[in-house]
Amino acid sequence: MIRYFRVLAGSNLKIRRSTVVAATIAGSIFLLAKCTNNNKPANTATAESAPRDRFSEYAGSATCENCHRDIVEKHAKTAHHLTSEPVNDNNILGSFKKGRNEFDFDKRTKVVMEKGDSGYFQVKYVDGKATRKGRIDIVVGSGKIGQSYLEWIGDHLAQLPITWYGPEKQWSNSPGYPPDKVVFNRPITSRCLECHTSFVQKTGESQNAETYSHTRIVYAVDCEKCHGPAAQHVQFQSQNPSVKEAKFIVNPAKLSRQQNLDLCRLCHGGRLNKTKPSFEFSVGDSLASFFAFNPLSIEMANIDVHGNQYGLLSVSKCFEKSELKCTSCHNVHEKEDGKLQVFSQRCMNCHNPEKGHPCKMTAEIGPSISQNCIDCHMPKQVSHTVSVYLEGATTPTAALMRTHYIKPYPEENEKVIAWLKRKNK
Numbered sequence: 360m361i362r363y364f365r366v367l368a369g370s371n372l373k374i375r376r377s378t379v380v381a382a383t384i385a386g387s388i389f390l391l392a393k394c395t396n397n398n399k400p401a402n403t404a405t406a407e408s409a410p411r412d413r414f415s416e417y418a419g420s421a422t423c424e425n426c427h428r429d430i431v432e433k434h435a436k437t438a439h440h441l442t443s444e445p446v447n448d449n450n451i452l453g454s455f456k457k458g459r460n461e462f463d464f465d466k467r468t469k470v471v472m473e474k475g476d477s478g479y480f481q482v483k484y485v486d487g488k489a490t491r492k493g494r495i496d497i498v499v500g501s502g503k504i505g506q507s508y509l510e511w512i513g514d515h516l517a518q519l520p521i522t523w524y525g526p527e528k529q530w531s532n533s534p535g536y537p538p539d540k541v542v543f544n545r546p547i548t549s550r551c552l553e554c555h556t557s558f559v560q561k562t563g564e565s566q567n568a569e570t571y572s573h574t575r576i577v578y579a580v581d582c583e584k585c586h587g588p589a590a591q592h593v594q595f596q597s598q599n600p601s602v603k604e605a606k607f608i609v610n611p612a613k614l615s616r617q618q619n620l621d622l623c624r625l626c627h628g629g630r631l632n633k634t635k636p637s638f639e640f641s642v643g644d645s646l647a648s649f650f651a652f653n654p655l656s657i658e659m660a661n662i663d664v665h666g667n668q669y670g671l672l673s674v675s676k677c678f679e680k681s682e683l684k685c686t687s688c689h690n691v692h693e694k695e696d697g698k699l700q701v702f703s704q705r706c707m708n709c710h711n712p713e714k715g716h717p718c719k720m721t722a723e724i725g726p727s728i729s730q731n732c733i734d735c736h737m738p739k740q741v742s743h744t745v746s747v748y749l750e751g752a753t754t755p756t757a758a759l760m761r762t763h764y765i766k767p768y769p770e771e772n773e774k775v776i777a778w779l780k781r782k783n784k
C-alpha cells in the first residue's frame with residue numbers, strides 16, 4: 360500500500376495524509392494584486408443574474424485542433440493530458456490476465472480485477488466468495504508513478520481499493536488505505552479533482568462527501584486549465600478569421616513571474632489550505648487569494664520530492680538569483696520526460712563559460728558535461744510520502760523522484776562521470 364505522511368524537521372510529528380500530495384510548503388508572502396489581464400474571458404454573471412455557469416465557459420480541447428493542431432497533437436502524449444479520463448478499453452494499465460489480476464490481503468481475502476459485459480471491476484473475495492464489487496468509471500494517473508481508479512456511487516466519487524504501481528508494474532494497495540483492510544468507499548474530494556482534471560461541477564455535499572455532476576467535467580490537465588476557459592476565444596476567432604491576434608485567452612508567458620509560477624504551484628506546490636472553493640482559481644489569479652500558505656519557514660519544512668517542485672525550486676540559488684520559472688526548463692506542450700540533454704541545454708542558457716556561472720567541473724569532465732547536468736544537480740531521490748507495499752512485502756518500496764533543489768550533490772559525481780564515459784566510448 361502507498362502511505363503518505365508529512366515529516367517536519369525538528370519535531371517527530373508525523374501526519375498521515377489521505378491525498379497523494381504531502382509535504383508542506385512554506386510560504387513566501389505574495390503581495391501581488393489580482394491579475395488585471397484584460398484578455399481574460401469576461402465573467403458574464405452579474406449580482407442579479409443566475410449563478411455563473413462555469414462549465415459552459417469551456418470549449419474542450421478538441422475545438423483547439425482546428426487552429427492549433429501542432430500543439431494539440433504533441434500535448435496528447437503528455438502526462439497532463441493523460442492524467443484523468445473516463446474508462447475505456449485502452450486506458451487501464453494494470454493487467455486483467457489470470458495470474459496477474461489479483462492482490463491478496465491475507466490468506467482469506469483478496470481483490471480480483473475482472474472484465475464483465477458492463478465494464479471493468481475490482482471484486483473483493485472472502486474465502487472464495489464475492490462480497491463487494493466496485494466498478495472502474497474514471498482512470499487517474501498517467502502511470503509513470505501509478506494509476507488509481509474511481510467509482511461513481513450515486514453522485515459521489517470514491518477511490519477503489521487497488522492501485523497500479525508503475526515502476527514495478529504491479530497492483531498495490533491504494534494510497535493511504537490500511538494494509539489489512541479492503542476499503543471501497545473513500546470519498547474523492549474536489550481538491551483531488553482540482554489537481555487531476557481541468558474542471559468538475561460540484562453539485563453539493565451529502566453524508567460528509569462532496570457530490571458532482573457526472574457530465575459537467577473537463578477531464579485531464581488540459582489546454583483550458585492553463586489558458587483559462589476558452590469558449591469565448593473559440594467563438595471570437597472562428598467568427599473573425601481575419602483577426603490574427605488573440606482575444607479572450609490567457610498566455611502565461613505574458614503574465615508576471617509570480618502569476619506564471621502560481622499556475623504551476625496550484626498543483627505542484629504541496630499541501631495548500633484552501634480558503635475558497637476548488638476550481639475558483641484560474642490562470643492569472645494570485646494563488647494567495649485562494650489558499651492560506653503555511654507560515655513555517657522553508658528551513659523548517661522538510662519538503663518531499665513528490666508533489667512540491669515549487670517548494671524545492673524556490674530555495675535553490677538559480678531561483679533566488681535569476682528570473683527562473685518552471686517554463687524556463689519545461690515545455691509543457693510536449694512529452695520531454697527522459698530527454699536529459701534537452702534539459703541540460705536549458706541550464707546552459709544561463710550557465711556556460713561565455714555567460715558566466717559555469718560548472719566548476721567543466722575542465723575535469725570536458726565537453727561531454729553538456730549531455731547531463733541533471734543527474735549531478737537534480738538527482739532522483741527517495742520520496743518519503745509515496746511508498747508502496749507490494750503484495751507479500753514486509754518493507755515498503757519508495758518511489759524515486761527528481762529533486763528540484765538544484766545544487767551540487769558531490770556524492771553523485773562518480774556514478775555520473777562513469778555513465779558519461781560509457782556513453783561516449
Ligand code: HEC
Nearest residue numbers: 418422423426582586589593596597603604605608609610
Ligand atoms: C478559429 C481558430 C481558433 C480556435 C478554434 C482556437 N484558437 Fe487560439 N488562437 C487563434 C488565433 C488566430 C490566435 C492568435 C495567433 C496565434 O497566437 O496563434 C490564437 C492564440 C491563442 C493563444 C495565444 C494567446 C496569446 O496571447 O499569445 C492561446 C493560448 C490559444 N490561442 C489557446 C487556444 C485554446 C486553448 C483553444 C481551444 C480551446 C483555442 N486557442 C482555439 C485561433 C484559434
Ligand code: HEC
Nearest residue numbers: 438439442500501553554555580622623625626685689696
Ligand atoms: C491542474 C493541476 C496542474 C497544473 C495547473 C499543472 N500541473 Fe503539472 N502535473 C499535474 C499532475 C496531476 C501531474 C501528474 C500527471 C500524471 O502523471 O498522471 C503533472 C505532471 C507534470 C510534469 C511531469 C511530466 C512527465 O512526463 O513526467 C511536469 C514536468 C509538469 N507537470 C510541469 C508543470 C508546469 C511547468 C506547470 C505550469 C505551467 C504545471 N505542470 C501545471 C498537475 C498540474
Ligand code: HEC
Nearest residue numbers: 420423427430431434439580581582585610611612686691
Ligand atoms: C500545463 C499548462 C499548459 C497546458 C496544459 C497547455 N498549455 Fe499552452 N502554454 C502554456 C504556457 C506556460 C505557455 C507559454 C510558453 C512560454 O513561456 O513561452 C503556453 C503557450 C501557448 C500558446 C502560445 C504560442 C506558443 O506556442 O507559445 C498557444 C497557442 C497554446 N499555448 C495553446 C495550447 C493548447 C491548444 C493546449 C492544449 C492542447 C495547451 N496550450 C495546453 C501552458 C500550457
Ligand code: HEC
Nearest residue numbers: 379380500501502503504505506507550551554626665666
Ligand atoms: C495538490 C495537487 C494534488 C492533489 C490534491 C492530488 N494529486 Fe495526485 N498528483 C499530483 C501531482 C503534481 C502528481 C505528479 C507529480 C509528483 O508526484 O510530484 C500526482 C501524481 C498522482 C498519481 C501518479 C501519476 C503518475 O505519474 O503515474 C496518481 C495515481 C495520483 N496522483 C492520484 C491522485 C488521487 C486519486 C488524488 C486524490 C485522492 C490525488 N492524486 C490528489 C497532484 C495532486
Ligand code: HEC
Nearest residue numbers: 676677680681682683687705706709716732736765766767
Ligand atoms: C534562468 C537562468 C538559470 C537557469 C535556466 C539555471 N540556472 Fe543555475 N543558477 C542561476 C544563477 C543566477 C545562479 C547563482 C549564481 C551565483 O550565485 O553566482 C545559479 C546557481 C546554480 C548552482 C549553484 C547552486 C549552489 O547552491 O551553489 C548550480 C549547481 C546550478 N545553478 C545548476 C543549474 C542546473 C543544473 C540547471 C538546469 C537544470 C540550472 N542551474 C538552470 C541561473 C540559472
Ligand code: HEC
Nearest residue numbers: 623627668669672684685688695696697698702733760761
Ligand atoms: C532548472 C530546470 C527546471 C526547472 C526550473 C523546473 N524543472 Fe521540473 N524538471 C527538470 C528536470 C531536468 C526534470 C527531470 C526530467 C527527467 O527526468 O526526464 C524535471 C522533472 C519534473 C517533474 C517530474 C518529476 C519526476 O520525478 O519524474 C515534474 C512534475 C516537474 N519537473 C515539475 C516542475 C515544476 C512544477 C516546476 C516549477 C515549480 C519545475 N518543474 C521547474 C528541470 C526543471
Ligand code: HEC
Nearest residue numbers: 706710716717718719728729731732735767769772775776
Ligand atoms: C559529474 C557531476 C557534475 C556534472 C555532470 C555537472 N556538474 Fe555542476 N557541479 C558539480 C559539483 C560537484 C560542483 C561543486 C564543485 C565545487 O564546489 O568544487 C558543481 C558546481 C556547479 C555550479 C556552481 C559553480 C560555482 O561557481 O559555484 C554550477 C552553476 C554548475 N555546477 C552547473 C552545472 C551545469 C550547467 C552542468 C551541465 C552543463 C553541470 N553543472 C554538470 C558536479 C557536476
